[in-house]
Amino acid sequence: MKSSSFYLLAFCLTFIVSCSEKQQKVIKENKPMVILIQPFKDLKPENVEFITEEIKKVYPNVKVLDAIDFPSNAYYKERNRYRADSIIKFLNTRTKEGFVTIGLTSKDISVTKGKTKDFGIMGLGYRPGKACVASKFRLNKENQDEQFFKIAIHELGHTQGLKHCPEKMCFMRDAEGKNPTNEETDFCNQCKTFLTNKNWKFNSI
Template sequence: MKNIRFLYLLIILFLMLSCSEKKSVVKEKEEKQAITILIQPFKDIKEETVVKVNEGIKNVYPNVKVLDAIDFPANTYYKERNRYRADSIIKFLNKETKDGFVIIGLTTKDISATRGKIKDFGIMGLGYRPGRACVASNFRLSKENQDEQFYKIAIHELGHTQGLPHCPEKMCFMRDAEGKNPTNEETDFCKKCKTFLINKNWKFSSI
């Protein structure tokens, strides 16, 4: 009888250790997946605007770092339209970004990218999906609530870097702008997009 009890105790102890090891592996895996978001301001943007975008991002992803402002690389300027090429900006930022980091460039300048047959289409933001770099501009945003709209553009592009596609939900930050500025209609990530980002270590108070 004593031998049976001892055997039961050994089995329980083994199961407890096994569960503990599994939890440890899961926790370690989560920590490895966690990235640091880098905010890269260009020298044209106001510091207070960067601060507000930073605060907004930190509400849903606390691991954020603001870098010192830099000049645009010369090859990003598109003289014919007095714009900056978003794809060239992203390529530059991507080269400067190591594994474990995602970077977003912030600017007030007009930015553009090729869209279908249109060689130089003006946009508010662009991001690799998935990827390590994206860029957001407040050039095309409304004056009255520009900071709020700018945050929504930034969080949208960061969502793309995490692998999120455009969302059909009209209230979701990930909706397709379709050449317009629908940010005033956007209120939050939808439940599906939130669940996706939670698996990427993003934090939300509710879903």
């Protein structure tokens, strides 16, 4: 009887531990992602504050980090630019699971595109991934902060796995080498559904 009771107790404990691990896994999977906003030291604090507040209207789980210097290997001296892919790799190594980091800068950034070694861009993000970067360098002066937010949220969408969207009003629209942000108003319903399934918790505002 003692032996049977011992094995029964051991089985119950194993079952409880197993259930606990499964519950923890479910909790972890359902835990909302945290967006880390990583400004570089060239960016003004008021720009960071504006972008942060706008992102919170779409996705409230946001944390702002202290401003940092660019990684030394990101600077492209020939064009006085910073390589976006090097910035993302740098941010990716600093980003833990459950977080996504977006780097914000006012400097010109670029990437290799096809046969063009150094193609100037407004933003870049791994799809999917844990890091992305957005620059205000190429944006219009009259509504630069608003456009900057749209570039940032576009790149964050890529980190979640979103492709470019054919809807002209959608944040995920392909810029096609231009700046169409003034026509963008929100994520389209399809892109918003995709993000909701990725545990994005949209504000009701």
